[in-house]
Amino acid sequence: MPNSDQAICLHGPSWLAGWLSNHADSYPHSEERMQLAIELSAINVAEGTGGPFGAVVVDMRSGRLISAGVNRVVACCASVAHAEIMAMTAAQQKLGCFDLSASTSIASDTPVFGLYSSCEPCAMCFGAIPWSGIRHLGCAARDGDARAIGFDEGPKMTTWRSQLEKRSITVETDLCRADAVGVLQDYAKEQGIIYNGRHAIEQ
Amino acid sequence: MPNSDQAICLHGPSWLAGWLSNHADSYPHSEERMQLAIELSAINVAEGTGGPFGAVVVDMRSGRLISAGVNRVVACCASVAHAEIMAMTAAQQKLGCFDLSASTSIASDTPVFGLYSSCEPCAMCFGAIPWSGIRHLGCAARDGDARAIGFDEGPKMTTWRSQLEKRSITVETDLCRADAVGVLQDYAKEQGIIYNGRHAIEQ
Numbered sequence: 001m002p003n004s005d006q007a008i009c010l011h012g013p014s015w016l017a018g019w020l021s022n023h024a025d026s027y028p029h030s031e032e033r034m035q036l037a038i039e040l041s042a043i044n045v046a047e048g049t050g051g052p053f054g055a056v057v058v059d060m061r062s063g064r065l066i067s068a069g070v071n072r073v074v075a076c077c078a079s080v081a082h083a084e085i086m087a088m089t090a091a092q093q094k095l096g097c098f099d100l101s102a103s104t105s106i107a108s109d110t111p112v113f114g115l116y117s118s119c120e121p122c123a124m125c126f127g128a129i130p131w132s133g134i135r136h137l138g139c140a141a142r143d144g145d146a147r148a149i150g151f152d153e154g155p156k157m158t159t160w161r162s163q164l165e166k167r168s169i170t171v172e173t174d175l176c177r178a179d180a181v182g183v184l185q186d187y188a189k190e191q192g193i194i195y196n197g198r199h200a201i202e203q
Numbered sequence: 204m205p206n207s208d209q210a211i212c213l214h215g216p217s218w219l220a221g222w223l224s225n226h227a228d229s230y231p232h233s234e235e236r237m238q239l240a241i242e243l244s245a246i247n248v249a250e251g252t253g254g255p256f257g258a259v260v261v262d263m264r265s266g267r268l269i270s271a272g273v274n275r276v277v278a279c280c281a282s283v284a285h286a287e288i289m290a291m292t293a294a295q296q297k298l299g300c301f302d303l304s305a306s307t308s309i310a311s312d313t314p315v316f317g318l319y320s321s322c323e324p325c326a327m328c329f330g331a332i333p334w335s336g337i338r339h340l341g342c343a344a345r346d347g348d349a350r351a352i353g354f355d356e357g358p359k360m361t362t363w364r365s366q367l368e369k370r371s372i373t374v375e376t377d378l379c380r381a382d383a384v385g386v387l388q389d390y391a392k393e394q395g396i397i398y399n400g401r402h403a404i405e406q
Contacts (some may be wrong), residue, residue: 006215006223006271008292016209068209078292079301079334080283089211089281098282098398123330127357131282131327154330155366163358195301 010076010086013049016068026063033058033116034140034175036065041083041118041183044070051195052187055083055117057091057100060136066113067091073195084117084125088132100133114138118180119146120173123154130167137164138172140180149188213279213289216252219271229266236261236319237343237378239268244286244321244386247273254398255390258286258320260294260303263339269316270294276398287320287328291335303336317341321383322349323376326357333370340367341375343383352391 019040027033033056040054051071058065069086073079091113092098100113114136120143121129129137143153157163161171222243230236236259243257254274261268272289276282294316295301303316317339323346324332332340346356360366364374 006219008213010211012209073301077296077301080292089283093280098276098280127326127330130357154333
Protein backbone atom coordinates (compact mmCIF):
# COMPACT_ATOMS: atom_id res chain seq x y z
CA MET A 1 0.00 0.00 0.00
CA PRO A 2 1.30 3.46 -0.79
CA ASN A 3 1.34 5.95 2.04
CA SER A 4 -2.22 7.04 2.74
CA ASP A 5 -1.14 9.80 5.10
CA GLN A 6 0.29 12.30 2.67
CA ALA A 7 1.72 14.66 5.26
CA ILE A 8 5.47 14.90 4.87
CA CYS A 9 7.06 16.03 8.11
CA LEU A 10 10.53 17.54 8.30
CA HIS A 11 11.18 18.18 11.95
CA GLY A 12 14.03 20.13 13.47
CA PRO A 13 16.07 18.68 16.35
CA SER A 14 14.67 19.05 19.88
CA TRP A 15 17.31 21.59 20.91
CA LEU A 16 16.37 24.04 18.15
CA ALA A 17 13.33 25.57 19.84
CA GLY A 18 15.48 26.46 22.86
CA TRP A 19 18.18 27.89 20.63
CA LEU A 20 15.63 30.05 18.81
CA SER A 21 14.21 31.43 22.05
CA ASN A 22 17.59 32.74 23.11
CA HIS A 23 18.78 35.30 20.61
CA ALA A 24 19.27 39.02 20.10
CA ASP A 25 16.65 41.34 18.61
CA SER A 26 18.87 42.19 15.69
CA TYR A 27 21.96 41.00 13.88
CA PRO A 28 23.08 43.99 11.82
CA HIS A 29 26.29 42.57 10.35
CA SER A 30 26.88 39.74 7.90
CA GLU A 31 29.46 38.13 10.13
CA GLU A 32 27.08 37.96 13.09
CA ARG A 33 24.42 36.36 10.92
CA MET A 34 26.90 33.85 9.62
CA GLN A 35 28.08 33.02 13.11
CA LEU A 36 24.50 31.96 13.89
CA ALA A 37 24.53 29.56 10.93
CA ILE A 38 27.93 28.16 11.93
CA GLU A 39 26.84 27.80 15.56
CA LEU A 40 23.84 25.80 14.38
CA SER A 41 26.09 23.52 12.31
CA ALA A 42 28.40 22.98 15.30
CA ILE A 43 25.56 22.17 17.70
CA ASN A 44 24.06 19.77 15.13
CA VAL A 45 27.37 17.87 15.08
CA ALA A 46 27.88 18.01 18.86
CA GLU A 47 24.34 16.78 19.55
CA GLY A 48 24.53 14.10 16.87
CA THR A 49 21.34 15.38 15.27
CA GLY A 50 22.51 15.72 11.67
CA GLY A 51 25.15 16.78 9.20
CA PRO A 52 27.58 19.69 9.70
CA PHE A 53 25.47 22.36 8.05
CA GLY A 54 23.37 25.23 9.40
CA ALA A 55 21.49 28.15 7.89
CA VAL A 56 19.41 31.13 8.96
CA VAL A 57 17.02 33.49 7.23
CA VAL A 58 17.33 37.11 8.31
CA ASP A 59 15.33 40.24 7.50
CA MET A 60 17.99 42.33 5.78
CA ARG A 61 16.45 45.67 6.83
CA SER A 62 15.93 45.04 10.53
CA GLY A 63 18.57 42.33 11.05
CA ARG A 64 15.87 40.24 12.71
CA LEU A 65 16.30 36.46 12.76
CA ILE A 66 13.33 34.87 10.97
CA SER A 67 14.12 31.16 10.92
CA ALA A 68 16.87 28.60 11.35
CA GLY A 69 17.62 25.22 9.86
CA VAL A 70 20.09 22.41 10.24
CA ASN A 71 20.75 19.36 8.14
CA ARG A 72 18.21 16.63 8.95
CA VAL A 73 18.63 14.22 6.02
CA VAL A 74 19.25 11.10 8.10
CA ALA A 75 16.91 11.86 11.02
CA CYS A 76 13.97 12.78 8.78
CA CYS A 77 14.61 10.09 6.12
CA ALA A 78 14.54 12.90 3.58
CA SER A 79 17.35 13.75 1.18
CA VAL A 80 15.74 17.16 0.68
CA ALA A 81 16.28 18.14 4.34
CA HIS A 82 19.39 20.26 3.80
CA ALA A 83 19.90 23.17 6.19
CA GLU A 84 19.09 25.77 3.52
CA ILE A 85 15.81 24.06 2.55
CA MET A 86 14.84 23.74 6.22
CA ALA A 87 15.55 27.43 6.92
CA MET A 88 13.89 28.78 3.75
CA THR A 89 10.78 26.62 4.15
CA ALA A 90 10.48 27.47 7.85
CA ALA A 91 10.63 31.18 6.91
CA GLN A 92 7.99 30.78 4.19
CA GLN A 93 5.62 28.87 6.46
CA LYS A 94 6.16 31.35 9.31
CA LEU A 95 5.43 34.32 7.04
CA GLY A 96 2.61 32.49 5.23
CA CYS A 97 3.97 32.94 1.72
CA PHE A 98 5.77 30.65 -0.72
CA ASP A 99 7.69 33.64 -2.07
CA LEU A 100 9.80 35.58 0.41
CA SER A 101 10.27 38.36 -2.12
CA ALA A 102 6.55 39.10 -2.17
CA SER A 103 6.99 41.80 0.46
CA THR A 104 9.66 43.68 -1.48
CA SER A 105 7.18 45.77 -3.40
CA ILE A 106 8.21 48.76 -1.31
CA ALA A 107 10.16 51.44 -3.15
CA SER A 108 13.54 50.03 -2.30
CA ASP A 109 16.20 47.96 -3.96
CA THR A 110 17.31 46.54 -0.63
CA PRO A 111 16.98 42.79 -0.54
CA VAL A 112 14.47 41.91 2.15
CA PHE A 113 15.28 38.37 3.18
CA GLY A 114 18.76 36.92 3.23
CA LEU A 115 19.89 33.32 3.64
CA TYR A 116 23.14 32.76 5.51
CA SER A 117 24.44 29.24 5.12
CA SER A 118 27.50 27.64 6.67
CA CYS A 119 28.40 26.23 3.23
CA GLU A 120 27.91 27.15 -0.42
CA PRO A 121 24.78 25.53 -1.86
CA CYS A 122 24.72 22.08 -3.45
CA ALA A 123 23.07 21.59 -6.84
CA MET A 124 19.60 21.18 -5.26
CA CYS A 125 19.81 24.15 -2.91
CA PHE A 126 21.22 26.30 -5.72
CA GLY A 127 18.12 25.45 -7.77
CA ALA A 128 15.82 26.05 -4.79
CA ILE A 129 17.08 29.54 -3.96
CA PRO A 130 15.48 31.42 -6.89
CA TRP A 131 12.04 29.86 -6.09
CA SER A 132 12.27 30.88 -2.43
CA GLY A 133 12.23 34.63 -2.94
CA ILE A 134 15.50 35.00 -1.02
CA ARG A 135 17.27 38.15 -2.26
CA HIS A 136 20.69 37.68 -0.68
CA LEU A 137 22.86 34.63 -0.07
CA GLY A 138 25.79 34.57 2.33
CA CYS A 139 28.09 31.52 2.37
CA ALA A 140 30.90 30.49 4.72
CA ALA A 141 32.65 27.26 3.62
CA ARG A 142 33.16 26.67 -0.08
CA ASP A 143 31.56 23.72 -1.83
CA GLY A 144 35.07 22.38 -2.27
CA ASP A 145 35.46 22.32 1.52
CA ALA A 146 32.41 20.03 1.76
CA ARG A 147 33.74 17.85 -1.06
CA ALA A 148 37.07 17.63 0.78
CA ILE A 149 35.40 15.62 3.57
CA GLY A 150 33.45 13.40 1.16
CA PHE A 151 30.19 15.19 0.42
CA ASP A 152 29.06 15.15 -3.18
CA GLU A 153 27.78 18.61 -4.06
CA GLY A 154 26.06 17.39 -7.21
CA PRO A 155 25.95 18.60 -10.81
CA LYS A 156 26.06 22.35 -10.16
CA MET A 157 26.76 25.04 -12.72
CA THR A 158 30.24 26.49 -12.39
CA THR A 159 28.54 29.83 -13.05
CA TRP A 160 26.17 29.37 -10.05
CA ARG A 161 27.09 32.67 -8.48
CA SER A 162 26.47 34.77 -11.58
CA GLN A 163 23.28 32.80 -12.30
CA LEU A 164 21.91 33.92 -8.93
CA GLU A 165 23.11 37.49 -9.47
CA LYS A 166 21.35 37.57 -12.86
CA ARG A 167 18.16 36.84 -10.90
CA SER A 168 18.72 39.80 -8.56
CA ILE A 169 20.07 37.62 -5.76
CA THR A 170 23.26 39.11 -4.34
CA VAL A 171 25.95 36.70 -3.15
CA GLU A 172 28.66 36.99 -0.49
CA THR A 173 31.18 34.17 -0.11
CA ASP A 174 33.96 33.22 2.33
CA LEU A 175 32.17 34.84 5.31
CA CYS A 176 33.87 33.37 8.42
CA ARG A 177 34.99 30.51 6.20
CA ALA A 178 37.65 29.17 8.59
CA ASP A 179 35.09 28.69 11.38
CA ALA A 180 32.74 26.74 9.11
CA VAL A 181 35.58 24.59 7.76
CA GLY A 182 36.51 23.79 11.36
CA VAL A 183 33.04 22.30 11.91
CA LEU A 184 33.28 20.25 8.70
CA GLN A 185 36.63 18.88 9.78
CA ASP A 186 35.36 18.03 13.29
CA TYR A 187 32.53 16.08 11.67
CA ALA A 188 34.97 14.17 9.46
CA LYS A 189 37.22 13.44 12.45
CA GLU A 190 34.27 11.99 14.37
CA GLN A 191 33.35 9.91 11.30
CA GLY A 192 29.95 11.51 10.87
CA ILE A 193 27.68 9.97 8.23
CA ILE A 194 28.40 11.15 4.68
CA TYR A 195 24.85 10.82 3.42
CA ASN A 196 25.33 11.02 -0.34
CA GLY A 197 22.95 8.96 -2.44
CA ARG A 198 24.99 5.74 -2.57
CA HIS A 199 25.04 5.45 -6.31
CA ALA A 200 25.35 9.15 -6.90
CA ILE A 201 29.08 9.03 -6.39
CA GLU A 202 29.82 5.83 -8.31
CA GLN A 203 30.89 7.55 -11.49
CA MET B 204 9.98 35.69 17.43
CA PRO B 205 11.33 33.03 15.12
CA ASN B 206 9.28 29.89 14.74
CA SER B 207 9.64 27.83 17.89
CA ASP B 208 7.84 24.84 16.38
CA GLN B 209 10.41 23.56 13.96
CA ALA B 210 8.22 20.94 12.28
CA ILE B 211 7.84 21.74 8.60
CA CYS B 212 4.70 20.13 7.22
CA LEU B 213 4.14 19.54 3.52
CA HIS B 214 0.70 18.02 3.24
CA GLY B 215 -0.88 16.47 0.19
CA PRO B 216 -4.40 17.45 -0.90
CA SER B 217 -7.32 15.74 0.83
CA TRP B 218 -8.27 13.72 -2.28
CA LEU B 219 -4.86 12.05 -2.51
CA ALA B 220 -5.42 9.39 0.17
CA GLY B 221 -8.51 8.20 -1.70
CA TRP B 222 -6.65 8.20 -4.99
CA LEU B 223 -3.85 6.13 -3.48
CA SER B 224 -6.27 3.55 -2.09
CA ASN B 225 -7.68 2.86 -5.52
CA HIS B 226 -4.94 1.52 -7.76
CA ALA B 227 -3.67 -1.65 -9.38
CA ASP B 228 -1.12 -3.99 -7.79
CA SER B 229 1.35 -3.38 -10.55
CA TYR B 230 2.11 -0.99 -13.39
CA PRO B 231 4.53 -2.88 -15.62
CA HIS B 232 4.88 -0.35 -18.44
CA SER B 233 6.39 3.12 -18.53
CA GLU B 234 3.32 4.59 -20.18
CA GLU B 235 0.99 3.29 -17.45
CA ARG B 236 3.22 4.76 -14.78
CA MET B 237 3.31 8.08 -16.57
CA GLN B 238 -0.46 8.10 -16.94
CA LEU B 239 -0.66 7.97 -13.14
CA ALA B 240 1.53 11.07 -12.88
CA ILE B 241 -0.48 12.89 -15.53
CA GLU B 242 -3.78 11.88 -13.89
CA LEU B 243 -2.49 13.37 -10.63
CA SER B 244 -1.59 16.62 -12.37
CA ALA B 245 -5.05 16.81 -13.97
CA ILE B 246 -6.89 16.15 -10.69
CA ASN B 247 -4.72 18.76 -8.95
CA VAL B 248 -5.87 21.33 -11.51
CA ALA B 249 -9.52 20.21 -11.50
CA GLU B 250 -9.70 20.28 -7.70
CA GLY B 251 -7.85 23.60 -7.47
CA THR B 252 -5.33 22.11 -5.06
CA GLY B 253 -2.11 23.16 -6.78
CA GLY B 254 -0.08 23.54 -9.93
CA PRO B 255 -0.38 21.31 -13.01
CA PHE B 256 2.30 18.80 -12.05
CA GLY B 257 2.17 15.24 -10.71
CA ALA B 258 4.72 12.52 -10.03
CA VAL B 259 4.90 8.95 -8.78
CA VAL B 260 7.65 6.71 -7.45
CA VAL B 261 7.44 3.12 -8.67
CA ASP B 262 9.41 -0.02 -7.81
CA MET B 263 10.96 -0.80 -11.19
CA ARG B 264 11.13 -4.57 -10.55
CA SER B 265 7.59 -5.20 -9.38
CA GLY B 266 5.85 -2.22 -10.99
CA ARG B 267 4.35 -1.43 -7.59
CA LEU B 268 3.31 2.15 -6.88
CA ILE B 269 5.25 3.43 -3.85
CA SER B 270 4.23 7.07 -3.51
CA ALA B 271 2.59 9.97 -5.30
CA GLY B 272 3.01 13.71 -5.21
CA VAL B 273 1.42 16.80 -6.67
CA ASN B 274 2.51 20.40 -6.69
CA ARG B 275 1.62 22.06 -3.37
CA VAL B 276 3.72 25.26 -3.47
CA VAL B 277 0.84 27.66 -2.84
CA ALA B 278 -1.22 25.53 -0.44
CA CYS B 279 1.78 24.62 1.75
CA CYS B 280 3.48 28.05 1.57
CA ALA B 281 6.59 26.20 0.43
CA SER B 282 8.44 26.81 -2.81
CA VAL B 283 10.10 23.41 -2.37
CA ALA B 284 6.77 21.55 -2.65
CA HIS B 285 7.12 20.52 -6.30
CA ALA B 286 5.47 17.24 -7.28
CA GLU B 287 8.80 15.42 -7.67
CA ILE B 288 10.02 16.50 -4.22
CA MET B 289 6.68 15.47 -2.68
CA ALA B 290 6.77 12.03 -4.34
CA MET B 291 10.46 11.32 -3.62
CA THR B 292 10.24 12.44 0.01
CA ALA B 293 7.02 10.48 0.57
CA ALA B 294 8.77 7.37 -0.79
CA GLN B 295 11.83 7.90 1.42
CA GLN B 296 9.72 8.41 4.55
CA LYS B 297 7.52 5.42 3.72
CA LEU B 298 10.56 3.17 3.21
CA GLY B 299 12.44 4.70 6.14
CA CYS B 300 15.57 5.66 4.24
CA PHE B 301 16.90 8.94 2.87
CA ASP B 302 18.50 7.05 -0.03
CA LEU B 303 16.17 5.03 -2.23
CA SER B 304 19.14 3.33 -3.86
CA ALA B 305 20.16 1.74 -0.57
CA SER B 306 18.26 -1.41 -1.44
CA THR B 307 19.99 -1.93 -4.80
CA SER B 308 22.87 -3.90 -3.39
CA ILE B 309 21.39 -7.02 -4.94
CA ALA B 310 23.35 -8.49 -7.85
CA SER B 311 21.43 -6.62 -10.48
CA ASP B 312 21.90 -3.58 -12.62
CA THR B 313 18.17 -2.94 -12.73
CA PRO B 314 17.28 0.39 -11.27
CA VAL B 315 15.05 -0.19 -8.27
CA PHE B 316 13.04 2.98 -7.85
CA GLY B 317 11.88 5.15 -10.71
CA LEU B 318 10.36 8.63 -10.64
CA TYR B 319 7.74 9.39 -13.28
CA SER B 320 6.96 13.06 -13.53
CA SER B 321 4.44 14.83 -15.72
CA CYS B 322 7.15 17.37 -16.65
CA GLU B 323 10.92 17.48 -16.97
CA PRO B 324 12.57 18.64 -13.74
CA CYS B 325 13.23 22.29 -12.90
CA ALA B 326 16.68 23.33 -11.67
CA MET B 327 15.86 22.40 -8.06
CA CYS B 328 14.31 19.01 -8.79
CA PHE B 329 17.19 18.20 -11.15
CA GLY B 330 19.60 18.83 -8.27
CA ALA B 331 17.43 16.84 -5.84
CA ILE B 332 17.22 13.67 -7.95
CA PRO B 333 20.81 12.42 -7.40
CA TRP B 334 20.42 12.77 -3.59
CA SER B 335 17.16 10.81 -3.58
CA GLY B 336 18.57 7.49 -4.73
CA ILE B 337 16.13 7.38 -7.66
CA ARG B 338 17.70 5.29 -10.44
CA HIS B 339 15.34 6.08 -13.30
CA LEU B 340 13.55 9.24 -14.37
CA GLY B 341 10.62 9.30 -16.77
CA CYS B 342 9.32 12.67 -18.04
CA ALA B 343 6.24 13.62 -20.05
CA ALA B 344 6.10 17.33 -20.91
CA ARG B 345 9.35 19.12 -21.73
CA ASP B 346 10.62 21.96 -19.60
CA GLY B 347 9.94 24.19 -22.60
CA ASP B 348 6.26 23.21 -22.40
CA ALA B 349 6.14 24.51 -18.80
CA ARG B 350 7.98 27.69 -19.81
CA ALA B 351 5.47 28.17 -22.64
CA ILE B 352 2.69 28.77 -20.08
CA GLY B 353 4.85 31.07 -17.93
CA PHE B 354 6.70 28.84 -15.46
CA ASP B 355 10.34 29.67 -14.90
CA GLU B 356 12.30 26.42 -14.84
CA GLY B 357 15.35 28.05 -13.31
CA PRO B 358 19.07 27.98 -14.07
CA LYS B 359 19.36 24.36 -15.18
CA MET B 360 22.29 22.81 -17.00
CA THR B 361 21.57 22.22 -20.68
CA THR B 362 23.38 18.90 -20.14
CA TRP B 363 20.96 17.87 -17.34
CA ARG B 364 20.07 14.57 -18.97
CA SER B 365 23.66 13.40 -19.44
CA GLN B 366 24.55 14.66 -15.95
CA LEU B 367 21.94 12.29 -14.51
CA GLU B 368 23.07 9.45 -16.77
CA LYS B 369 26.67 9.94 -15.61
CA ARG B 370 25.33 9.27 -12.11
CA SER B 371 23.73 5.98 -13.19
CA ILE B 372 20.25 7.48 -13.43
CA THR B 373 18.59 6.47 -16.66
CA VAL B 374 16.28 9.00 -18.33
CA GLU B 375 13.25 8.60 -20.60
CA THR B 376 11.65 11.70 -22.10
CA ASP B 377 8.49 12.54 -24.10
CA LEU B 378 6.46 9.73 -22.45
CA CYS B 379 2.81 10.57 -23.20
CA ARG B 380 3.94 14.14 -23.73
CA ALA B 381 0.79 15.33 -25.49
CA ASP B 382 -1.41 14.32 -22.55
CA ALA B 383 0.77 16.22 -20.07
CA VAL B 384 0.90 19.29 -22.30
CA GLY B 385 -2.90 19.20 -22.43
CA VAL B 386 -3.04 19.57 -18.63
CA LEU B 387 -0.55 22.47 -18.71
CA GLN B 388 -2.64 24.22 -21.32
CA ASP B 389 -5.89 23.68 -19.38
CA TYR B 390 -4.21 25.25 -16.35
CA ALA B 391 -3.13 28.27 -18.40
CA LYS B 392 -6.61 28.61 -19.88
CA GLU B 393 -8.14 28.66 -16.40
CA GLN B 394 -5.56 31.27 -15.36
CA GLY B 395 -4.02 29.10 -12.67
CA ILE B 396 -1.41 30.75 -10.45
CA ILE B 397 2.06 30.89 -11.98
CA TYR B 398 3.96 30.70 -8.69
CA ASN B 399 7.46 31.74 -9.74
CA GLY B 400 9.45 33.69 -7.18
CA ARG B 401 8.32 37.20 -8.17
CA HIS B 402 11.78 38.57 -8.64
CA ALA B 403 13.16 35.42 -10.13
CA ILE B 404 11.81 36.32 -13.52
CA GLU B 405 12.65 40.01 -13.50
CA GLN B 406 15.80 39.66 -15.52
